[in-house]
Amino acid sequence: MNMFRINTNFKKLSIRYITFSIMTLWLLNSQSIQGQESSQISIDAIVGNWEGNIVVNEQKTVGILWRFELSDTGKLSGYMGPASKGIATLPMQDITFSESTLKFTIHSEGNYAGTISDKKITGNWHSASGKVLPLNMARKLTKEEISTRFTSNKTKKVSIYEHIQLGDITAISSFLNTGNDINAINKDGYSLLFYAIKNDRSHKVTTYLLNQGANPNLNCKNISPLMYAVAYQNHTVIKELINHNADINYVSDDKQSALVFAIKGRDTKALQLLLDHGANLTQEIKDGYTAIDLAKKENSREVLEVLNLPYEGISDGPYIQESEMGRVATWIHKGKVFVQENITKASQTIQYQGAKVTLHENSSIKEEKITYTNVSKIAAISDIHGQYDTFITLLKNNNIITQDEKWNFGEGHLVVAGDIFDRGPQVTEVLWFLYDLEKQAAKSGGKLHVLLGNHDVMVLNGNLRSVHPKYTETATIIGKPFEELFTSETVLGNWLRTRPVVIKINTMLFTHGGLHPDMVTKNISLQHINTEFTNQLIESELPNGRNELGTYLHRENGPIYYRGYFQGETVKEAAIDQLLQYYDASAIVVGHTTHRHIESRYNGKVIVIDANMKSGEMAEILLWESDTFIRGNLTGEKLQLK
Known part of the structure; x- marks a missing residue:
């Protein structure tokens, strides 16, 4: 999730993840209101959707959405x-x-504030980098206010997609x-109807397109308009x-449907x-x-x-706490x-009500080495996000x-390139499985590398915006903030603190997001x-906060967040060449930015x-052996790397 950030160079403002199955954009933790009695307008007056602009500089204005809700x-x-x-999903x-x-x-x-x-709401956004930017919100912006996002360059022609966001029916009709x-599909793989569903919050463009013959069942990237x-x-x-x-009731080839999206989105x-x-x-x-x-x-x-179940x-x-006296689960x-x-x-297996985990005398195998040579076979996956069953099926079917x-990979190396936490409901199961698999791999002469991703670092730092509701309930039942279940005094917390990022x-x-060319x-x-x-992993544990390099590494151009190979102002191949030459490497393998398939x-x-x-x-799963890359799918079929 990822979120929303404005860097010191005002380069971008984005949510850090959006996939073709944008169902992962879900409501998260609510925060209670304070000081309600003394407000001069009612709470009801704020509830609902707001839209506005944040002024980054003279050349750039960015659109912002807010949504307020009132519980029972x-x-x-x-x-x-x-x-x-x-859609607005980052919890305030x-x-x-x-x-x-x-x-x-x-x-x-x-x-x-x-x-x-x-x-209307008028005020300033104070970014984490210390910048103060005007940010004004309204119930509904005028065309002129929205158009400032597109027309800072007065000579630029407004595209049909911008006209859709502007709600300009006349321009769409002329087009x-x-x-x-x-019903044409553009170079990004979407139709006009899809773009309207996402961007036209007045709904009038969507209605107009449907009345003019837009196909309500024309799939884009294996998603139906209704699913979208x-x-x-x-x-x-x-x-x-x-x-x-x-x-x-359409079910896609990816086994998704509108019902699936609603249930997983908890909508x-x-x-x-x-x-x-x-x-x-x-x-x-x-x-x-x-x-x-x-x-x-x-x-x-x-x-x-809702389902009466x-x-x-x-x-x-x-969740296991450690002390000199022993362990408490x-x-x-x-x-x-x-x-x-x-x-x-001592190493042992413990269990309760059918669930069991294997504990080891030494909690973790610290990644002392950064570089490994003469490895005969490699496998790599990323972004498990609490999907234990899918993860295990993938590993089994690819041997x-x-x-x-x-462990069945012999002396091979398996890389998990970050993002175990968030989204799904089986994070704990994945963590304990990998904790034990690391020991199994070592006994066979192999190696499991678990790298940190942005969502792992978020949870360890108490940023819980993307956790599954199950874990919010876990924290409530145990009586501790969720991140405190992973302190350095816990088995899993100590293990996670030994994980590298590259x-x-x-x-x-191998890294989660990517290495910015500035590393050179x-x-x-x-x-x-x-x-x-x-x-500098846990910022709250640092008496003086992160230093300049630590801040850089943990922000948008650092190895857990960087997306410049795929999004925004994408990096040039010459810069990739310089980066690889600097680190004496032939390729960089990353996760973080979701695609339908593993791609080169x-x-x-x-x-x-x-x-x-x-x-x-x-x-x-990415598989490498004898200087050849292939990809294995969920059924174990071996496919060519695209």
């Missing part, structure tokens, strides 16, 4: 996001609303009347698409809309698996209530806590582990990157391995 108990929660992403913290003044923070990003009426195909509308929580458009005969309003209009809960999604099965697995109280509470753990089973004490530090989940195997670099001019070695990153870019010099495992229905 009267608590106000707020969310923020770039207008380019079509420390909201205060009094004397017609609104203030809030976005964790690790900055804070806002301004005056508010029922129609179609000159012979342009309303559910992903963006665009309830008005969901109804409009259904009224125009959208196939409500109960969209779910109820689909059910009211004939969505089939018992329809087979894959191999006898239905939406009801998915809902039971996701175990969201709100979703189960019982909620038994979460099961999670163990805390388990949760169906919402109830069980504490297991007097666990020695990395046996059917009973034991390694080199043979002539290949900064003269930073791989060892220095890892040392500084690890030493820049003539094979960059390979992206985030193949959307976060969806729970897709996954691929």
Whole structure:
């Protein structure tokens, strides 16, 4: 999630992840309002959607979305996001609303303060880098206000996509009347209807396109328009698409459907809309698996209530605290806590209510080496995001582990390039599996490398914007903030603190986001990157905060966040060549930026391995042996690297 950031050079403002299955854009933790009694306007006046602009500089204005919601108990929660992403999902913290003044923070990003009426909010955004930027919000911006995002260059021609965002029906009509195909797919793989679903918050362009013959069942990147509308929580458009005969029960080749998106997105309003209009809960999604099965697995109280299914509470753990006296494990089973004490530090297996984990005398194998040579075979995956079942299936079917989940890769090296945490409901299971697999690999002469990704670092630092609700409930039941379950005094917390962010195997670099070409001019070695990153991993534990290099490594151009190989002002191949030459490497393998398949870019010099495992229905693994790359899919089929 990723979020929203403005750097010191004002280069960009973005949400740090969006996939073709944008279902991962979900509501997260609510924060209660403070000082309600003294405000001069009612809480109801702020509830709903707001849109505005943040002025970066004279040449650049960026669109911003806010959304405020009021719970049944009267608590106000707020969310923020770039207008380019079509939905506000970043939770606001420390909201205060009094004397017609609104203030809030976005964790690790900055804070806002301004005056508010029922129609307008005017104030300043204070970025984490110390910049103060004007940010004004309104219930509905005028065309002129929106157009400032596109027309800073007065000679630039406004594209049809910008006209859609401007809600300019006249321009869209003229575009179609000159012979342009309303159902054409653009170079990015989307139709006009898809662009309208995402960007037209007035809904009038979507309605106009549908009335003019836009196909409500024309898939783009294996997603139907209805699935896309559910992903963006665009309830008005969901109804409009259904009224125009959208196939409500369509299941894609990727085993996704509108119901799947609603359940995984925990969007109960969209779910109820689909059910009211004939969505089939018992329809087979894959191999006898239905939406009801998915809902039971996701175990969201709100979703189960809509489906009239019982909620038994979460099961999670163990979370194991360490001391000189031994270890104490805390388990949760169906919402109830069980504490297991007097666990020695000797290697052993512990279990409770059918769940078990293997503990080792030495908690971790610290990655002392950064560079490995003469490795005969390599496998790499990334962005597991709590999808344990999919992850295990991928490893089994590609012979990395046996059917009973034991190391089967011999002297090979397996790289997990970050992002174990967030999104999915089986994070703890993945962590314990990898913790044990590391020991198994070492005994066989192989190696498991678990690298840190941005979501792992976020959780360790208390940034919980993207955690599955299960883990919010875990923290509530145990009575500790979730990040405190991974302190250095815990088995998993200590293990995670030994993870690197970049390694080199043979002539290949592996990291989560990527290495910015500036690494060359900064003269930073791989060892220095890892040392500084690890030493400054938990910002709250540093008496003076992160230094300049530590801040750089943990921000948007650092190895866990950088996306410049694929998005924004993409780096030139010559810069990639310089980077690889500097580190004496032939290729760099990264995750973080989701693609439908593992792909190579820049003539094979960059390979992206985030193949959307976060969806729970897709996954691929990169395999290398005898100087040849191939990719293995979820069924174990070996495919050519694109």
